[in-house]
Amino acid sequence: MTTAMERMHELVALIEQHNYNYYTLDNPTVSDQEYDALYDELVKLERETGTALEDSPTQRVGGDILKGFDPHKHRARLWSLDKAQDMEDLIAWNTRVRKAITDYNTKNPTLEPLPEPSYAVELKFDGLTLNLTYDSGRLVQASTRGNGVVGEGILAQVKTIKSIPLSIPFTDGIIEVQGEGIMNLSVLEAYNKTAAEPLKNARNAAAGALRNQNPRITAERKLNAFFYNVGFADGVDFDSHQEMIQFLRDNRFKVNPYISYWQTIEEVQTELERITSIRNDLDFLIDGAVVKLTDMRTREALGYTDKFPRWAVAFKFEAEETTTILESVSWEVGRTGKITPVARVEAVELAGVTVSNCTLNNIGDIERKNLKHALGTRVFIRRSNDVIPEILGKADEEEIGAEIVSPTSCPACGTPLEQRGAHLFCNNKLGCRPQTVGRITHFASRDAMDIESFSIMTAEQLFDECEVRDPADLYELDYDRLIKLDRFGDKKAKKLLDALEQSKSRSLASFLFALGIPNTGKATTKMLADHFGNLASIRQAEVEELIGLPDVGGIVAESIYNFFRDPVSAASVDRMLALGIKAESEQAVPARTDSIFSGKTVVLTGTLTAMGRDEAAKKLEALGAKISGSVSKKTDIVVAGESAGSKLTKARDLGITVIDDENEFIRLLNE
Structure with a gap:
C-alpha cells in the first residue's frame, strides 16, 4: 500500500515532468484538467501531512515578503563580455583570437596544438542574469550577477519560474549554471491588459520582478528563463561548448533553440545578419548576439582580461536613436579630478527606457559635435546599451540655442581648473569633496583594500566630520573620534577599525590598484607587482623601463611615473607605509624539480x-x-x-x- 509520502514523491516527479514538457519543451502531454487534478491532490496531501517536499511545485507560488537580499558569493566569477559594435569590431576580435592561438602554439611546441577556431553563436537576451546553484541535484541557491563575484540571493523569486527545474538528474556534485530571466513579450502584453499599473517594457518587468522582495509579485509576472553556461562544475567537465549545452539540455534546463555553430568567421557574419533581421519577430527582447569559441582548451589558453573572456564577444545591434530637447548641462567631478559634462534632456522613451540624462564626455566632444550653442535645441541621442545614452549632435545644424558655458573653476570647491587635452581637471586633491570621497571610496573597495562595510556614505561622513582628505587619514582614525559620529555606535566603530587594521596586510597588487593610478586597472597593477616584486622598485622605475612591460604604452608609463613623483601622492604613500601598510608582493615559490610531477x-x-x-x-x-x-x-x-x-x-x-x-x-x- 502506497503511503502518503510515497505518493507525494510520485506526484512531485509527475508534475515536474509535465512542467518540463510544457514550459521547457513547449510540448504539453496532459490537459489542464489532468494537471490541475494532480496538483490539487499534492496540495491536499501536503495539508494532511503538514509537510512539503523541498522540490515540491507548490513552493513555486511565492511565500512571505522578504526583509532583504542576502549577499551570495559565486563559486566561479560571472564575466562581462567585450563588445563588437559592428562587423569591423568583430573581425578585429577574431584577428586577436587567431593571433593568440598562433602565439600559444608557437610557445608550446611540445603540447598538442590548439585547433583552428570554430564558433558558437547565441542570442544575447535582454533581461536579468541568473546564477543557479545545484547541490546533489537540488536547487539550493539563486542569485543575481551583482559585481560578478558577489550577487544577491533571490532563491524564493527564482523558484516561481516554472521553466527552471527545482531538481535535476545530475547529482554527483555542486554546479552553478548561468542564464537570463526574461518576460516574454506576449506575456507582458497579456499582463498589461488587466494590470492596474501597466509595465513599460519586458526587461524592466523581469528585473523588477526578480529583485522584488515579495515573491508573489514575481510569480504573477510568469517569467521565463534561458540557460547558456555552466560556470562551476564539481564532478563534470566538457571538451566543447556543444558538450556543455547538451549537458544543460539533459538536465532539463531551457536552452534557446537559436544557438548555432560555424567553422568560419564569414559564416558567423552571415548568421549575425540573419539574427538582426529576425530580431523583431521574436517573443522576447534581445540586444545582440554572443559569439564564443567552442573548444574549451582554447578558452583556457586564451584566458581573461580584467573584465572579459578573450574567447567571447557580444555583437551589439545598431544603436537606437531618437531626438529630444537639450535642457541644461551640469559639470560633475570624478575621483581623479576630471570634470565631466552631463546633459539633462527632455525625458524621452528610447530602447525600452526613459532617458533624461546623456553623456557629453568633455569640452572637446561638445565642440566637435557643434553643440556649443545647443541649449534649448532639439538633438539626436543614441542608446547603445550604455548606462547613460550619448548625444550625437543637433537635429537641425542651423538652429542656434543658448551657449553651454564651460566652467573655469571647480563646481564643487571653486579651485581654478586646468585643461589637459580635451578634459578639464580640478587639482585640489585634498580639499575637493566629490573628488576626495570618490578616491577614498575606490581605495576601500573590494578589489582594492577591501575594507569591510565601507561605503560612499562612510567616506562622505568621514570627510565632513573627521577631516579625512586622503586614504592615509583613514589609518589615523581612532575609537574616540568615531564614537562621537552620528550612526557610529560602539560596534560599528570597532568594526571599521578592525577592518582598517586587516587591510594593512593586502597584497602589493591590491594596494597599487587602490591608489587609483590614472590609466591603470587591475591587470596593470598586478603585472607591476609581479614584475618588480616590491613597492620601492615601482616608485623608482623610469618611463623607459615601464614602457618595456607587457601592455604598457607611453601614456600608461607616464601616468605611473608621474603619480609616484607627485608630491601629494608620494606623501600619501609614505604616510600609509609609516602607519603599518605592508604592500608586500605575493612572491611565487620557485617550482621544485625533484618530484614525480616535475616537468609533467x-x-x-x-x-x-x-x-x-x-x-x-x-x-x-x-x-x-x-x-x-x-x-x-x-x-x-x-x-x-x-x-x-x-x-x-x-x-x-x-x-x-x-x-x-x-x-x-x-x-x-x-x-
Missing part, C-alpha cells in the same frame, strides 16, 4: 574530497607540473577524483598514467 603535464578531473581542484593545481604547479584542462597524447598524468567522466575514459583509451586514489595522490604530492 597533468590533468585534474572529477571531485577531490580532501582538497579542491584549485588547491591541487597550486600544489602541482609548485612541484613543477603544468596543468592542462584537456586530455591529449601530450598528457603525462591524469588525476581522477570521484565522478570523473569523459577525460578519465579518454586517458585510459590513450594509455595515460591515471592516479584514481586520492590518498595515493596526496602521498605523491608530499613525497
